[in-house]
C-alpha cells in the first residue's frame with residue numbers, strides 16, 4: 430500500500446478552506462462561456478473520488494448541453510416552483526417569488542448526478558443497516574465537484590425544485606437510477622461573499638455554537654473555543 434504525507438502545506442490548507450468558505454450556490458451570475466473539456470474532466474474526476482459506502486461509487490454523470498432538454502427541465506421547474514410558492518402566504522410568498530432559484534438556461538452546462546441504487550449487487554458493505562448510504566455517497570460526489578468547481582472559478586447551482594419522476598423520464602433514466610442532483614455549471618461574473626438567500630434576507634447562517642452539543646442532544650459543551658466563533 431502506498432501512502433502520502435499526512436499534512437498539507439499552509440498554502441494548500443488555506444486553499445482548501447478558501448474553497449469551502451467561498452463556494453456558493455450560483456443561479457444569477459452565470460456567463461455563457463463554454464467550460465473547456467479538460468476542466469470538466471477535472472471536475473468529474475473530483476466527484477468520482479468522493480467516498481462511497483462499500484466503495485460502491487453509485488454515481489453516473491449526465492452531461493446536458495442540449496437546449497431542448499434544458500427547456501424541458503426549465504418547464505418542470507416552473508411548474509414545481511409555482512406549487513412551492515403557494516406554500517407561503519402574503520409577504521413571504523411575494524419574497525419567495527422574487528428569488529431566482531435556477532440558472533438552467535443561462536448556464537452553459539447542466540449536469541445531473543444520479544445514484545444507481547443497484548450498483549454493487551444486493552449486499553454492499555456498510556449499507557445493510559442504513560440503506561440510504563448510497564444516496565449520501567452521491568451527495569459527497571456533488572460536494573467534491575462543487576468545491577473543485579469553486580477552485581476552478583466555476584459556479585454551480587443545485588436545482589431541486591423538480592419532480593423526480595418527470596426528470597427521470599426526461600433524462601431516460603432506468604428505474605433503479607435516482608436523479609439525485611440537477612446542477613447548473615458555468616463561469617460567473619462574481620461569487621457572492623454570502624449565500625444569496627442570506628443576502629436577500631430569506632434566512633441567515635445559524636451560530637455554530639448553538640449547534641454543538643456535548644455527549645447528548647441539548648447538553649452544552651464546555652468549549653471556550655466556541656465563543657470565539
Ligand SMILES: Cc1cc2c(cc1C)N(C[C@H](O)[C@H](O)[C@H](O)COP(=O)(O)O)c1[nH]c(=O)[nH]c(=O)c1N2
Pocket residue numbers: 452453454455456529530531587588589590623624625626627
Ligand atoms: C440539496 C440541495 C438542494 C438545493 C440547494 C442546495 C442543496 C444542498 N440549493 C442551494 C441552497 O439554497 C444554498 O446552498 C444555500 O442557500 C446556502 O448558500 P451557499 O450554497 O452557501 O451559497 C438550491 N438553490 C436554489 O436556488 N434552488 C434549488 O432548488 C436549490 N436546491
